[in-house]
Amino acid sequence: MSKIQDTFLKIGSIDRRWIFLIIAAVVIVPLIFPVGLPIRPTDTTKNVYDSIEKLPAGSNVLLSVEYSPSTRPENHPMTISILRHLFKNNHKVFITCLWPDGQFMAQDAINQVAKQEFNKTYGVDYVFLGFRPGNEAVVKGIVSNLRKLYTVDVYQKKIDEIPLMNGINNFKDFDFLFSSSAGFPGTIEWVQYASDPTGIPMASGVTSIQVNEVMPYVQAGQMVGVLAGMPGAAEYEALIDQKGSATSGMDAQSVAHLVIVLFIILGNVSFFIERNRSKKY
Amino acid sequence: MIWKRQIPILIVTIVGWTTLLGWFIDQPDIQEFVNDDATQWFDILASFAIILGALNLIKLQVQKILYQKPGWIYSVVAVMGFLFAITAGFFVKGVDDSVAQWGAHVTTDGTLFKWMFDYMFSPMSATMFSLLAFFVASASYRAFRIRNFEATLLLVSGIIIMVGRVPIGSVISSWFVMYLIVLSAGIYINVWKKDMNTTFVFVAVGISIVTIAGFMYGWPIDKPGIFYLPAIQEWIYYYPNVAGARSIMIGIGLGIFATSIRYILGIERSYIGE
């Protein structure tokens, strides 16, 4: 018994580099040998899907991309899936970015979905407005006068010469907003300055860490739903029936979470053994 | 003296009150100042201020190289990276004007800047973010200890959220969770009563009840919902979590209001060094 307790005590004071090594292994192995665990969509994800599904064909949807390569595994699959859903239902997509890095991410998504998968026509089916500096001033600018803020698109083409931009003057000319966001400026700024004051419905895809901050807005009805991190992206991929990188990442995330829980349990067992021994002595 | 004290306070007071009261005033010029001009002035200032920061960075790194201070090799990398980014952004496009204009070249495939973004910046950025996976594991391992009731509550809800949020949580049957609860309660009873017989009876009765109920209902994986991890984690997210988040948000909002009022009224002047 004493030997077992000593073993647990050793585990309790393990060098954190062993923890790093084990985490690396449990993340890499499922990526190479996928398990294929079933994905069960949650209500918040279903609400986003249903809201987009209910939009009349040809609706004007504003897609705002504000994340950088660091959160690409979480946000990019959401952007891809939303774009696929929007193009499948023949909606008109207007893409803007509140982060400079978001422009690169948006371009990658457009290349993959709009050009390669759906063969959509630029200027007719979608417009890429690009990044403008100013944080929440950009959101306010889009709400009040989009054409003052965007005189040219990301390819330096005049907005007035793009057919799809006819009749689009401010935020109220859109039917829906989706924000794929990883921080500031992002979801909260869109809710506060655009969606809530104008009543245009919005949904968002955020990193797992941000879900806490955003959930009060979902519960209050200011957002129709939220895609919560990579699990949310995987759920949306399941709903549109097109698996992507989020689904393949869920096996790794599942196993990693289990391993972390195991570490926590082992750490607590060691803690109790140490506490009992110190009480004895 | 007046330039360093009174004038900054006057600027803060005037602009602060205009921005604050501007939200209530329905006058186009004031609305335009509050919504567009004020923030754009700041952005213009911040954009020019980047030059100051860049010069400071280069000055310090070059000094380190010239005086061969410890770690000067890293400074060489920093300076080279800085110069490379400037070159790719402003001087060498890597493609003809017909492929991409200056400005659009930052996102156009084939340009030097895009190459730098895809093959240098993105991997390094992703690497730093991926460190969080390791650090979360080591921080959780070190910090989650059952020291008191609150820590236990934190631990249990953390485990429920971590397991319930991912697909593996949806394949864990609620009956398995019930068995776990019975066994955990048995351990607690044993520690409390220190009587093997009581513990045995409790665990045996608990397991029997769960097993009989399971056979009666056909062992559905997600019922009863109160023991199904995804259902519990959703409830935790929607109710206790949102309540806690709202209360912190309200507190922070009040803190921001009080702090901002102090700046606008000139009570707090530490930002100018007073």
Next chain:
Amino acid sequence: MGHPYLYEDRIVMLITMFLMGSTLMYNVRYAQMGGEFYLRPIPGLKAVEEAVGRSTEMGRPILYVPGIQDMDQVETVAGVIVLGHVAKMTARYETSLNVPVSRSIVMKAAREACRESYMIEGRPDMFNEDMVHYLTDDQFAYAAGVNGIMVREKPAACMYMGKFYAESLILAETGNSIGAIQIAGTASQAQIPFFVTACDYTLIGEEFFAASAYLSKKPELIGGVRGQDMIKAAVIATIIFSIIIMTLYDNTGIGFDVSQLLTIR
């Protein structure tokens, strides 16, 4: 009210704002005229001076990170204010201070705050402009830079005061690995749990905004903290009252729809 230049549906907010402001001003004046208030001790703020003392004894610098956002964020301004107080202590104890920043304007403001602090303490000779230096605007490049400083210089104390995002745990864990005492203060809701887990002391939300009052002990600032608490009590009372009214209204029709009154557009 029919005023041409006033948003009528924001009147409630305007009145509330003036009431809140008046409460704050009343308490500030009361404190300035000699009124004394009790402030509960905040361990994180008491630990600041201990951390500076520890650094002095060990002969190692203090690392101060004022967040990764610009001066348009209230948290960053609060972080710069706390930096001023910390700089006074480092000037007094003759400890070196390292302040890597992520924004150029923050660099200038932080420098001015440190310069003033060192002058007030009578140690302008100890102030060096390069103690506040710019790294980069990019979030994770900044985190990498600060981590590098931590691992190379091994500060005895690390203070994180300002607005943070995902890099918070990276900074805090690295600081933990070098054995530094860590004090964090932020109103970034999502990062508070990471700081609580990895740091020795954490100022949560309003505690961070009240730090300036605690450290300076100026009566007008302490009065402001008390005013804040009174406003919070009023908000709690309003919430409870609104719940009762709405429950009555929804179930029996008695009363009025208080959510219409309190909703701001």
